[in-house]
Each structure stands twice: as C-alpha cells, then as structure tokens.
Amino acid sequence: MRLVQIAGYLGSGKTTFLLALVQKLAENDKKVAILVNDMGEIPVDGKVMEKAGMKVKDIGGGCVCCTLSGSLMNTLLAIGREQNPDFIIIEPTGIAVPKNITELAQRVSKKVEISFGATITLFDTTRAEKLVTYDTLKRLISTQIKDSDIVALSKVDACDADAIKFSKEEVAKMNPNAEIINLSTKEGVGFEELASAVMEIEVSA
Amino acid sequence: MTFTTDKDQDHDHDHDHDHDHDHDWDEAHEGTAAYACKCVVSTSRSLSREEYHSLAKELMGAIADGCWEQGAQVIGHIKAYMESGDAFFYASTVGNPDDMTVKDKGGETSDKFQLTINSIIFGIEETKVKLATDKAVEAVISKNGFSLTR
Numbered sequence: 001m002r003l004v005q006i007a008g009y010l011g012s013g014k015t016t017f018l019l020a021l022v023q024k025l026a027e028n029d030k031k032v033a034i035l036v037n038d039m040g041e042i043p044v045d046g047k048v049m050e051k052a053g054m055k056v057k058d059i060g061g062g063c064v065c066c067t068l069s070g071s072l073m074n075t076l077l078a079i080g081r082e083q084n085p086d087f088i089i090i091e092p093t094g095i096a097v098p099k100n101i102t103e104l105a106q107r108v109s110k111k112v113e114i115s116f117g118a119t120i121t122l123f124d125t126t127r128a129e130k131l132v133t134y135d136t137l138k139r140l141i142s143t144q145i146k147d148s149d150i151v152a153l154s155k156v157d158a159c160d161a162d163a164i165k166f167s168k169e170e171v172a173k174m175n176p177n178a179e180i181i182n183l184s185t186k187e188g189v190g191f192e193e194l195a196s197a198v199m200e201i202e203v204s205a
Numbered sequence: 206m207t208f209t210t211d212k213d214q215d216h217d218h219d220h221d222h223d224h225d226h227d228h229d230w231d232e233a234h235e236g237t238a239a240y241a242c243k244c245v246v247s248t249s250r251s252l253s254r255e256e257y258h259s260l261a262k263e264l265m266g267a268i269a270d271g272c273w274e275q276g277a278q279v280i281g282h283i284k285a286y287m288e289s290g291d292a293f294f295y296a297s298t299v300g301n302p303d304d305m306t307v308k309d310k311g312g313e314t315s316d317k318f319q320l321t322i323n324s325i326i327f328g329i330e331e332t333k334v335k336l337a338t339d340k341a342v343e344a345v346i347s348k349n350g351f352s353l354t355r
Contacts, residue, residue: 010237010281010325011299040241040323044284044295047321051293051310063234094281094325095234126304127279134278136236137327158304 001033001080002115003088003105004198007144008122009131010094013154015045017122017185017194018091019052024195025087033057033085035075037064039093063093065100072101073108080112087117087198095140098147118201120194121148122183125159128167145174150181150197157184237281238331240338241323245354246346248289251314257287260349261296261307267345268324269300271337278328283338289318 006014006021018034025032036046038060046058057075064072079088092101098119105114121144124131132138145151153167164182171180179197183190252260268283280300287294291312298305324338346353 010327011297038323039237039239039325041239042241042243042321042323044286044321044323047286048295051295066234095237124299126301127299130279134236134327137279140234155304 001085001088001113002117002202003076003090004117005090005092005098005101005119006122007092007096007098007119007148008094008152008154009124009137009141009144011127012094012122012124013183013185014091014094014122015048017152017154017183017191018089019049019054020185020191021195021198022049022054022089024191025089025199028199030087030199031083031085033079033083033088035059035064035072035079035088035090037068037072037090037092037096039063039095045091063096064090065092065096065098065104069100069104073104076105076108076114077111080108080114088114089198097140097143099143102147116203118149118197118203119147120150120152120197121145122152122154123167123171124155125153125163125167126155128159128163128170132170142174145171145178148175148178149201149203150194151175151178152181152183152190152194154183154185156182156189157187236278237325237327238329238334239323239325240331240334241321242335242338242342242355243319243321244342245317245319247317247352247354249351250316252289252318253314254292254309254311257289257292257294257309257314257318258307260345261285261287261294262305263349264320264322264342264345265296265298265305266302267341268322268338269298271341272324272326272329272334273300275329275333275337277326277337279326281325281327283322283324283326285320285322287318287320290315
C-alpha cells in the first residue's frame, strides 16, 4: 500500500480536499483506506467523512506524530494486514510534523509492505500573513512545509493575487525544492494536478 | 488538551530510526490548545435547514469572538457538527467571518439536536478555550430560546 500524507496547519482545507481526493481515487478503481487524526478529544473530521459515505479510521485526542504515535503504528499495521489497500491516506492534525509520521511508518514498513507517496502540505493563503507572524507558529508551518514534496496554496478562490504571491514567496523560502500548486478544492483549481500527483508519485523513504 | 515543551521528558521508545532526540514536535506543538464538548439542545420544535445554518454560523462566530476576547493570537480551527433526527450539519471557521463553512446532509429534524464542538486555538491556554467555548454556546442557545443539557 502507498502512504500519502495530506498535512497542513489547522483549518487549511485538508478535510475538504481529502473528501474530493478519495472520491477521485474511487472513480479510478483504487482501494483506499483513510486515517484521520483529530487533536480534540471528540473527533469531528472522521464523523464528517463517515457522513459523506466513507469508511474512516479515526484517532482522536492527541497527535499521531507524537503523543499517539503508538496508535498510528498499530493502526497502520492493522490496515496493512487486514485491508491491504492501494492507498492509505493520512490526514494528521494541523499541528503534526510530517517527517515524524514518515519515520513511524518506516518502522511499520518492516512488518507490512508500505511504499511512500507524496507528502502534500496545504498552506492557507487567506491567513498567510497571520501564519508567519508568530515565531512559534511560523516554526511549525515551516517544519510542515520543509517536510513536503508538494505544497498546495489552498483557498486561492478566496484571496487576491497579492496574497497568493506573498504565500508563494514565503513557501518557496521555507522549501525551495517543493512543487507549489495553487488549490481551490471548491472551484476545482489545481485539484486534478494534485490528484494525479497522489496517484503517480512514489518517493524513496 | 494543551501541548507544551518539555525538553526533559523521557524518550523510552525504540531507536531503530535515525535521529538525535531533536524531535521537531517539542517546539512545533507549543502554544496550541484544544477543547472539545458535546451536549444536547432541546429546541421544542423541529428547526428548518435554514435555521440550522443560521444557528451554526451564530455559534461559530460567538466562539471565535470569545476566543479573541480571551487573547487568542490565531483561531486554529473551530469545528462542530449537529445531529437532529436524520439530518446532519457541519460547521467550521478559522475566525474570519467571510470564510465560515456550513454544510449539511439533509433529512428530517426532530425537536432536539446533539451538538459536538472542537475548538483548537493558538495563543491561549486550554482553560481559556474552554471558558470561551462554553460561554458562547450557552449564550447562543439561551438567546434562541433553547435549552441545553450537558
């Protein structure tokens, strides 16, 4: 199974993108397992996906990159052994560090076959300036972006050209090697490109 | 739940991976606090889809305002869902009134709904997130003439 992470800060549009992505993968006859991690004690994102008709493995009440790392590894192992899907899509919390999740998955890959797809991080263009204002927050955002193969500048339908330009420059400073794609899941901008990247890209772990 | 930095914490997990105790999350999670709550709201009549959408927006806005008042630096994500009868409503905000989402999966509503809220905020402690969330929920529910059971 190929592991794909849809990362990004809180409220950046991960769940909305994931809902559309999973539908696209299903249309292409791909078997998909979804693992959603909510920071709150009562998960919300998983419930929304279930209501959209998706079968979801929900881990709540912490972050799978650290406090719930054991749950993540056990869940990956169980999914690999019991379902063996074409793709396992992980939506971690908005404060997760993608590299930590990759490291944990690498450990699991010694027990079940896991290949690694693109790590995609969403960056909310509508809050770009705010997200890089506070040092602590900027470090988190920067870490998430550094760990990514692709950065999607999300919600581009809701902001002007200057905000998109600013976002692109900030992201490029944080990770000059990442591919940067404009995304509006709502209006379909960049969606096909990202969906193709999920289906086609395999990276060496 | 509040994430804080504790550089002295024990790291007693296996080290078959290649890093040097420089866990990025030590700092990455600093400053973010989450609070989740669940309650049942009696409305005494069946509300329409439009009324649910309006109520959801009012709740999201009030919680965000409360968190700003408590000193929040960034509204990470406030999200909620309401279940009434066969109907399901989902709402979310990042603190910008122009970027508030309410979606629904239609169905018959009853005279009550279950409300679940998850507020994740940067820049204030969990106690303040809880205070802002609980206070906003109570105020909006009361203002609309409904009653709340936790």
